[in-house]
Amino acid sequence: MVRREVVLAATREEVWAALTRSEELSAWFGADVEIDPRPRGAVTAREADGSVRRGTVVAANAPWRLVVAWEPEPGGAEGSHVEFTLDDVVGGVRLTVIERPLTPGESGRFLQAAVR
Amino acid sequence: MSPRKDDRVDAVFQALADPTRRELLRRLSHTPGTATELSARLPITRQAVAKHMVALSDAGLVASERSGREVVYRLTPGPMAEAAEWMGDVGATWDRRLENLRRRFGR
Numbered sequence: 001m002v003r004r005e006v007v008l009a010a011t012r013e014e015v016w017a018a019l020t021r022s023e024e025l026s027a028w029f030g031a032d033v034e035i036d037p038r039p040r041g042a043v044t045a046r047e048a049d050g051s052v053r054r055g056t057v058v059a060a061n062a063p064w065r066l067v068v069a070w071e072p073e074p075g076g077a078e079g080s081h082v083e084f085t086l087d088d089v090v091g092g093v094r095l096t097v098i099e100r101p102l103t104p105g106e107s108g109r110f111l112q113a114a115v116r
Numbered sequence: 117m118s119p120r121k122d123d124r125v126d127a128v129f130q131a132l133a134d135p136t137r138r139e140l141l142r143r144l145s146h147t148p149g150t151a152t153e154l155s156a157r158l159p160i161t162r163q164a165v166a167k168h169m170v171a172l173s174d175a176g177l178v179a180s181e182r183s184g185r186e187v188v189y190r191l192t193p194g195p196m197a198e199a200a201e202w203m204g205d206v207g208a209t210w211d212r213r214l215e216n217l218r219r220r221f222g223r
Contacts, residue, residue, distance in 0.1 A: 001129055002206045006214040010221040018217060028216035030209070078125065078202070092221070097214070099206050101126040 001100040009092045016063035019084055035068075043068055053077055071110045072102060079107045124176060128199040131175035136160060137168050141191060144178060148190035 008015055018024045020037035031045040036057065043055035058067040064086045072079030079102035087094045102110070131137055140154060151165040158165070169189055172178040176195040180187045 002203055002210060004207070004210045004214055006218055008218060008221045014221070018220065028220055029213055030216070080206070095214070095217070097210055099210065100129065101123075101202065103126050103130075104123045107123055107126075 001098065004097045005094055007089055007092055007094050012063040012086045012088065012093050015086050015093045015095055016066075019066050020060065020062070037062075037066065043070075051077075069102065069106065069110070072107050078102075079110060081106065124195050125199045125202045127175035128177065128195050131171050131177055132199075134168070134171075136164075137172055140165065140168055140172065141177060144189060144191040145193075148188050150183075150186040150188055152186065154189075 010018075018028065020035060022034045025033045025035060029045065031047045031053075033043065033045045035041065035043045037060045039057055039060060041057040041060070043057060045053045045055075047053070053070055053073070055068050055070040058069050058081070060066050066084040068082045070077070070080045070082065080099050081102055082097065082099045085096045085098075087096070132141075136158070139158065143149065143154060143157070151162045151169065155162040155165045166187075169178060169180065172189075173180060177192060178189045179192045180189050182188075
């Protein structure tokens with residue numbers, strides 16, 4: 001599991017927009033990202049090397065919590081679960097990111113869906 | 117079929133989440149041992165040790181070998197390195213992204 005925190009000089013609405021608007025997200029994520037910020041909405045990230053990662057929005061509670069699951073790719077990138085949480089703190093908003101590998105059950109659901 | 121790499125990384129994290137299993141791994145990192153030997157130095161039963169060893173074996177963190185009537189467990193650290201590599205890669209990526217985001221909000 002990886003956990004990171006950053007305090008941003010912004011409002012929660014601004015940070016939420018940076019997470020859930022495709023063009024804003026793409027500006028800092030390091031990939032060209034498209035996101036449909038609703039539960040079961042699609043997420044795709046095109047990396048500079050041309051590879052594409054696909055994911056699904058698991059939860060979107062504006063403007064404080066966003067959860068995305070990245071699909072495992074057969075023989076490629078690992079599946080993971082990413083949770084963003086926003087809290088008001090002195091000086092702005094604390095953004096906490098927790099990323100962990102998918103459990104075998106979560107991973108299996110994605111792989112099954114891909115077969116159908 | 118070998119388990120997927122991400123499933124293995126997840127299994128390592130699950131296995132390491134338990135303090136007793138971490139203690140058992142610490143002991144096995146010094147020397148291989150049987151459930152009887154390991155339980156003698158810990159406040160848990162031989163059966164409890166054997167049960168934890170199943171979780172650790174599933175995560176690929178220990179290997180077992182029969183020796184007479186006992187089973188000897190030894191540490192197999194490969195999957196631990198894999199999990200550490202995952203954390204290193206993912207952590208470095210988030211450090212980069214969050215630095216971009218911090219700059220975006222002008223600090």
